[in-house]
Amino acid sequence: MADSSTPADAATSADAQKAYDRLTRLRQSIDNIDAALVHLLAERFKFTQTVGYLKAESGMPASDPDREQVQIQRLRALAAESHLDPAFAEKFLNFIVAEVIHHHERIASGDADDL
Template sequence: MHQATSCTSLDEVRQNIDRIDEALVALIAERGRYVKRAAAFKKTSDDVRAPQRVEQVIAKVRALATAQQANPDIAEQVYRAMIAGFVEAELAEHAALRAN
């Protein structure tokens, strides 16, 4: 694991941020593939929206952020935005599956 405190220049900090961004985007893409697959198992659009599940995920993410010494408010904001985007994509996938 890299330590931000060991960076000796802004360029080194930026290189590490770029490395992290690449890993995060790959993980978001993987998560998206699972979300798309989940649409096949849900019967209604309400099942896709699943507000109780969203709140379970948010609670889990806040706990994970705290355990990793990350800001739980930032983690929650990121996840709420990501989940909103994924719900829209899953609703479209769900509708397409139901149309076929």
């Protein structure tokens, strides 16, 4: 049985393979960045957990709205400089801060066994 593919089909197939190979490399880079983000978040939460214990021992509130506002403005500026949507960066930080405050509240209440 003869091969019915044409040179154009072969070129298309080669182009598709090149695109797939590039996609694979790009996804690997994304996966590496995701892993780094997870490790960075874990490291960040180790520090915020220590802060939570310090606040609880010192009778400080779990939340510090003034600092949070400064951090939001700082992160928005960094995002803009990095060509990342500042609104997205703010949502991301707000999500993290909400989780940190939740942890601090649990630490203060003595319910932090699984943090």
